[in-house]
Amino acid sequence: MGMTMTQKILADHAGLPSVKAGELIKARLDMVLGNDITTPVAVKEFRKIGMDKVFDKEKIAIVPDHFTPNKDIKSAEQVKFIREFAKEMGIVNYFEIGQMGVEHALLPEKGLVVPGDVVIGADSHTCTYGALGAFSTGIGSTDMAAGMATGEAWFKVPEAIKFVLKGKPGKWVSGKDVILHIIGMIGVDGALYKSMEFVGEGVANLSMDDRFAMANMAIEAGGKNGIFEVDEKTLQYVKEHSTKEYRIFKADEDAEYAAIYEIDLACVKPTVAFPHLPSNTRTIDNVGEVKIDQVIIGSCTNGRIEDMRVAAEILKGRKVHPDVRCIIIPATQKIWKQSMSEGLFDIFIDAGAAVSTPTCGPCLGGHMGILAKGERAVATTNRNFVGRMGHPESEVYLASPAIAAASAIAGRIASPEEV
Amino acid sequence: MMNAHGKAIKYGDNVDTDVIIPARYLNTSDPEELAKYCMEDIDKDFVNKVCKGDIMVAGKNFGCGSSREHAPIAIKASGISCVIAETFARIFYRNAINIGLPIVECPEAAEDISDGDEVKVDFDSGIITNVTKSKTYKGVPFPRFMQEIMAADGLIGYIRQNKK
Ligand code: SF4
Numbered sequence: 001m002g003m004t005m006t007q008k009i010l011a012d013h014a015g016l017p018s019v020k021a022g023e024l025i026k027a028r029l030d031m032v033l034g035n036d037i038t039t040p041v042a043v044k045e046f047r048k049i050g051m052d053k054v055f056d057k058e059k060i061a062i063v064p065d066h067f068t069p070n071k072d073i074k075s076a077e078q079v080k081f082i083r084e085f086a087k088e089m090g091i092v093n094y095f096e097i098g099q100m101g102v103e104h105a106l107l108p109e110k111g112l113v114v115p116g117d118v119v120i121g122a123d124s125h126t127c128t129y130g131a132l133g134a135f136s137t138g139i140g141s142t143d144m145a146a147g148m149a150t151g152e153a154w155f156k157v158p159e160a161i162k163f164v165l166k167g168k169p170g171k172w173v174s175g176k177d178v179i180l181h182i183i184g185m186i187g188v189d190g191a192l193y194k195s196m197e198f199v200g201e202g203v204a205n206l207s208m209d210d211r212f213a214m215a216n217m218a219i220e221a222g223g224k225n226g227i228f229e230v231d232e233k234t235l236q237y238v239k240e241h242s243t244k245e246y247r248i249f250k251a252d253e254d255a256e257y258a259a260i261y262e263i264d265l266a267c268v269k270p271t272v273a274f275p276h277l278p279s280n281t282r283t284i285d286n287v288g289e290v291k292i293d294q295v296i297i298g299s300c301t302n303g304r305i306e307d308m309r310v311a312a313e314i315l316k317g318r319k320v321h322p323d324v325r326c327i328i329i330p331a332t333q334k335i336w337k338q339s340m341s342e343g344l345f346d347i348f349i350d351a352g353a354a355v356s357t358p359t360c361g362p363c364l365g366g367h368m369g370i371l372a373k374g375e376r377a378v379a380t381t382n383r384n385f386v387g388r389m390g391h392p393e394s395e396v397y398l399a400s401p402a403i404a405a406a407s408a409i410a411g412r413i414a415s416p417e418e419v
Numbered sequence: 420m421m422n423a424h425g426k427a428i429k430y431g432d433n434v435d436t437d438v439i440i441p442a443r444y445l446n447t448s449d450p451e452e453l454a455k456y457c458m459e460d461i462d463k464d465f466v467n468k469v470c471k472g473d474i475m476v477a478g479k480n481f482g483c484g485s486s487r488e489h490a491p492i493a494i495k496a497s498g499i500s501c502v503i504a505e506t507f508a509r510i511f512y513r514n515a516i517n518i519g520l521p522i523v524e525c526p527e528a529a530e531d532i533s534d535g536d537e538v539k540v541d542f543d544s545g546i547i548t549n550v551t552k553s554k555t556y557k558g559v560p561f562p563r564f565m566q567e568i569m570a571a572d573g574l575i576g577y578i579r580q581n582k583k
Contacts, residue, residue: 024562024564037445037487037489038486038487038488040448041448041488041489041492044448045575048575048579049575049578049579049582050579050582051582066445067445067446072446074446074447075446078446078448121486122486122488123485123486124484124485124486124510126486138486138510139486139510139513139514140486140487140488140491140510140513140514140517140518141488141514142488142514142517142518142573142574142575143513143514143517143574145574145575146517146574146575146578149578150578154564188433188480188483189433189479189480189483189506189508192480192506192508192509193509219510222480222483222508222509224509277433364437364442364485365441365442365443366442366443383437383484383485385435385437385438385484386435386437386438386460386461387437387438387441387460388437388442392460
């Protein structure tokens with residue numbers, strides 16, 4: 001029987017001629033990732049194993065991005081702890097403030113992930129790198145510790161759901177809208193334990209930034225990973241960012257899928273996920289009157305350069321509504337610099353928005369824009385669970401940068417066409 | 420392997436890691452400290468009512484959301500001996516196994532057990548007994564490989580054993 005894209009990558013890294021869904025395997029790892037929240041726990045576990053070195057200094061990435069620049073003393077202690085560990089182990093890819101960015105925007109940009117890789121990260125949105133045709137998935141701190149020690153991880157081989165994309169998305173429709181549409185359709189556990197494989201001629205009409213945003217939210221449908229077929233755009237991206245050797249895996253013709261969906265990108269409308277689940281979606285024409293207090297444009301989902309450009313296109317020459325705080329956070333230093341040199345910051349600041357140094361910050365209710373009781377935010381992030389951005393009685397509405405920017409101007413959830 | 424025995428504390432579907440342990444407490448990884456805030460955003464009373472050995476029961480997709488191992492750690496440190504759910508989110512499932520928090524998937528039990536019922540779980544067979552209602556349900560037992568990890572008290576113990 002044929003294998004899916006994911007199964008082929010896993011079989012290769014397990015050194016097996018083939019694998020099938022449900023099988024437990026051990027696979028070789030090309031990259032092991034951790035952040036300032038998960039790495040301290042992993043380091044403590046790593047010590048318990050009783051090893052004095054990591055399996056490969058080049059194949060571990062540690063990115064303090066959640067509570068950094070350190071928001072309080074405890075956060076500072078956590079980062080100090082992992083910084084010292086990184087030094088002691090000689091970990092090459094430790095990214096300090098000034099170098100760092102939100103991990104899932106940073107790793108592809110630094111060329112640390114290429115097609116065909118197997119990547120685990122102690123962060124659920126590690127699935128982002130599927131945009132590059134890699135198998136990447138979120139794991140916990142103990143897995144990270146074991147990965148750093150052995151260069152291997154155990155996996156249960158997933159089955160897959162195939163999404164055949166066709167057509168071209170409309171003017172204000174981005175990868176974010178497509179993935180919110182899909183999560184709304186299949187639910188937050190619609191892809192539980194499964195791979196989400198994106199194929200079809202429509203893929204060519206999605207930019208790499210669109211694909212990153214989509215793979216990023218595979219976990220929001222319960223998916224183990226999201227993965228795109230490699231095409232010219234992928235290879236162009238890899239050429240520009242990495243010198244690592246890559247490999248292209250394609251699903252077999254006779255691979256079996258748990259389900260197959262066809263999605264016409266031309267029919268997807270701008271979509272917003274209402275509190276408190278990413279699956280609680282409504283298209284923009286059905287949102288009604290929702291007044292807002294804050295807008296966040298950033299995160300590992302939508303803090304990339306195209307996101308900044310779209311926000312600027314809408315905010316240009318306009319003003320943020322007086323009742324709204326609009327906070328814009330480019331995801332990495334490189335994106336920050338590029339936004340600056342393209343003049344986007346002038347547009348943001350003239351519009352009355354604040355621009356922050358790269359951080360996860362408000363995305364997880366860490367710092368840099370926490371919500372008070374009863375407040376509402378439109379965010380380009382990926383989760384709107386209870387209390388995600390602050391007070392348990394605050395609300396987060398997930399949307400694309402275009403909707404977020406338009407909402408910042410309107411003071412309520414709005415489409416770019418309305419402002 | 421051991422068994423679990425305690426009273427059920429019940430929740431609904433899609434209990435996410437943000438409510439199990441809110442991010443505002445993630446600037447520490449100390450289990451006892453984390454346990455103090457366990458379930459705070461969904462059930463303020465949880466930390467007062469939980470007794471050592473109690474069993475958490477929930478619906479679909481338990482533990483969805485972030486990969487924070489702090490979530491199963493907080494639940495384990497709060498005294499919960501086992502979580503029964505209709506289904507688990509996959510990272511939570513791995514994390515629970517890797518840190519040695521027993522979890523059992525059983526839709527029937529997840530639905531039928533009421534808050535406060537006295538419940539027993541046999542991890543080897545996956546059999547769940549509801550003492551209060553005099554009923555049994557068949558949960559999914561752990562695959563062998565996972566039993567070995569659990570027997571070694573988690574993945575770290577397992578690797579240490581196999582390193583020699
Ligand atoms: S930006 Fe948000 S979702 Fe992404 S890694 Fe940071 S906290 Fe997680």
